[in-house]
Amino acid sequence: MLIAALAMQLGVLFRFSHSADLVPQGDDMKFYSDWGLRIAHGQWTDGKAFYGLPGYAYLLAAFYRPLGLAPFAVGLLQAVLFALTAFVIFRLALRVFAGSAVNARAVGVLAALGWTFFTPAQTFSVVLMPTVIVALVYWAIVAWLLQTRDAGIVLPWLWMGLAIGAMSMCVATILFALPMAAVTMWGAVAPGGGVRQRAVRLAAAVAVFASGLFAGSSPAWLHNRLVAHEPVMLSAHSGINFWVGNNPAATGYPKMPPGIRPSQEAMLRDSITRAEAEAGRPLSRAEVSEHWSRKADNYIHTHFAEWLRLMGRKFLNFWNAFQYDDISTITMQREQGITWPGLRFGFVAALGLGGMLLAIFTAPRSRWIAAAVLLHMLAVMPVFVTERYRLAAVPGLLIFAAWWAVSLHARLARREWRPALPLLAVSVATAWFVSIPRDDTTLWSLDYYNAAIHAIRAHDLGSAQRSLKIAESYSPSSAEVQSELGNIALEENRRADAKARYRRALELNPRHDGVLNNLGVMALQEHFPEVAEKFFIAGLEIEPRDASRHYLLARARLERGDIAGARAAIETALKLKPGDSEFLQFRTSLPL
Numbered sequence: 001m002l003i004a005a006l007a008m009q010l011g012v013l014f015r016f017s018h019s020a021d022l023v024p025q026g027d028d029m030k031f032y033s034d035w036g037l038r039i040a041h042g043q044w045t046d047g048k049a050f051y052g053l054p055g056y057a058y059l060l061a062a063f064y065r066p067l068g069l070a071p072f073a074v075g076l077l078q079a080v081l082f083a084l085t086a087f088v089i090f091r092l093a094l095r096v097f098a099g100s101a102v103n104a105r106a107v108g109v110l111a112a113l114g115w116t117f118f119t120p121a122q123t124f125s126v127v128l129m130p131t132v133i134v135a136l137v138y139w140a141i142v143a144w145l146l147q148t149r150d151a152g153i154v155l156p157w158l159w160m161g162l163a164i165g166a167m168s169m170c171v172a173t174i175l176f177a178l179p180m181a182a183v184t185m186w187g188a189v190a191p192g193g194g195v196r197q198r199a200v201r202l203a204a205a206v207a208v209f210a211s212g213l214f215a216g217s218s219p220a221w222l223h224n225r226l227v228a229h230e231p232v233m234l235s236a237h238s239g240i241n242f243w244v245g246n247n248p249a250a251t252g253y254p255k256m257p258p259g260i261r262p263s264q265e266a267m268l269r270d271s272i273t274r275a276e277a278e279a280g281r282p283l284s285r286a287e288v289s290e291h292w293s294r295k296a297d298n299y300i301h302t303h304f305a306e307w308l309r310l311m312g313r314k315f316l317n318f319w320n321a322f323q324y325d326d327i328s329t330i331t332m333q334r335e336q337g338i339t340w341p342g343l344r345f346g347f348v349a350a351l352g353l354g355g356m357l358l359a360i361f362t363a364p365r366s367r368w369i370a371a372a373v374l375l376h377m378l379a380v381m382p383v384f385v386t387e388r389y390r391l392a393a394v395p396g397l398l399i400f401a402a403w404w405a406v407s408l409h410a411r412l413a414r415r416e417w418r419p420a421l422p423l424l425a426v427s428v429a430t431a432w433f434v435s436i437p438r439d440d441t442t443l444w445s446l447d448y449y450n451a452a453i454h455a456i457r458a459h460d461l462g463s464a465q466r467s468l469k470i471a472e473s474y475s476p477s478s479a480e481v482q483s484e485l486g487n488i489a490l491e492e493n494r495r496a497d498a499k500a501r502y503r504r505a506l507e508l509n510p511r512h513d514g515v516l517n518n519l520g521v522m523a524l525q526e527h528f529p530e531v532a533e534k535f536f537i538a539g540l541e542i543e544p545r546d547a548s549r550h551y552l553l554a555r556a557r558l559e560r561g562d563i564a565g566a567r568a569a570i571e572t573a574l575k576l577k578p579g580d581s582e583f584l585q586f587r588t589s590l591p592l
Contacts, residue, residue, distance in 0.1 A: 001090050001109065005116045006083035008340060009125055013075045015338045016126045022071050025457050027327040029128040031264040036060025037069065045223060049230040049285035051237050051268055054220055055169030056130040075126045078133070082125040085136045086112040089395045092143050093402065096365045102406050110402035111395075117342030118394060120323075120387050123330045126338075134171035135392045137163065141177050142372045142396075146365065151188040153201060157181075157209040165216020172234055173379035173392065180371060181209065230286040239289030239296075240271035245314075245383035246296040248303070251440065252313040253324050254384045259511050262326075262480070266513075273542060317385040318377050319353065321346020321434045324443065325387040328450030345387065345394070346434050352397030354430040355404035358422060366403070369396045445474035449481055461488050479509035490518065498522070513542045520552060529559040547577035554586065563591055 024030035039061035093108035124131040167174040189205045224232040260270045275291040359366045373396040411420040448471035455464035486501030505515045520535030536553040554569035
């Protein structure tokens, strides 16, 4: 099973190696890759608390340091982890259903095959993201807990704490395995003896486990405390994620609030600049996180009924067959023929949820699998639902889906029609549940928009424009779609059309950074320096550390005759980007 899964995933990886997307051009993959490159080149820290979980970036740096930019080598590692996940699924099914009425081996083989052909798992195992790593570690922890009986005070709790702590630096949802660890600890350490003896043993095991947990995550919190001097455990970006998931405009998917751009890097930058603008002073990373957490808490307390409805939408989003992949890499890889034809979440959820509702009554150990699935769902609920966020629940759902299929086959083979009816009935009910249509048509624009961005990077403007037109039909109020249509018009020298699109984008989002910059450049080219200056200043309120924008502002001021203002702007640009030859040449050309 391990070798078969590895061989299949290597086929995906080798096809992906011929894609232009192997080296990340944008989205979260580029965020992690760029961070890893900075570390590999010696920039271990910026001296501030981590603003993004650091574990995966440092893992990439371990590859990039000796090999250079090596996404294929990282993909090889992740292919192995993908195959190991299939093996863990197989072993879990054997352990959970051993001695039950179903063929445990058949369940394990079918569930492992389901993982091997699960399209999102294939996809996220080749891109530069930690998704497959957390899936493996989470379910390996579940398997570890299931086989832990009559444990001592130290082992296995120290190693388990170390594993969860280290993994939390990549994906913090792994911490939702802690309740299962606590229940296992109570059963494995505490039984027997008097109340006092049990309490002492349990307290000692908890202390050992907590020590491992803090030791495993120590690279993050020690850096934040000793280098950045900030009270941040893992990363200070949790506040903005909490606000994105809990604000008046939230949908249960990662819809950005007004003024926050959607890409990972831009979102983090905007969250800092917006928080500082609202506070009226510079903020530490911990203060930025607290700022957004406070806003989310205030929304929850002042709109509690509305927030409860939002949580209900998140619950439905988690189980729904609709594939909300915010980076659209699943669709792109499928269309390029990279991934094998296979299963999607809706099919697995329909059978897995139905199987879970029945299996927990006939196979008590399967309740651990159900608990793991539900705990992961709870880990996602405070923020928002995307395809990659719910991937770690899929191994458990595949086990239940395989149990359902094997049980149904066995009953039909024995002509046990009446016992087969509950299996069929529950699957019909869960299939209806996961198929409830999403009523927000703007959700359908995402894949077309991301396909357009992909086409623009490939310089296929015709395909990009066609995709953007479809995206516009689904989401006419998207400033991003209007902005990209304007960019294409500008590229094709249709300046009037570009301006019209940009004006529409600003009506929808007055703080659209890219549009403000492009309008400023156009005004500068058309010798309207006063207009250009206004656009550049507005853009700098959003991106105050953009050296190129300060340089453009200097050019606009020079053309307007404001020599002192031009000198001030170019000096700021050089502080942000020292030694830039174009900036230095401009400063030299300024009149004395």
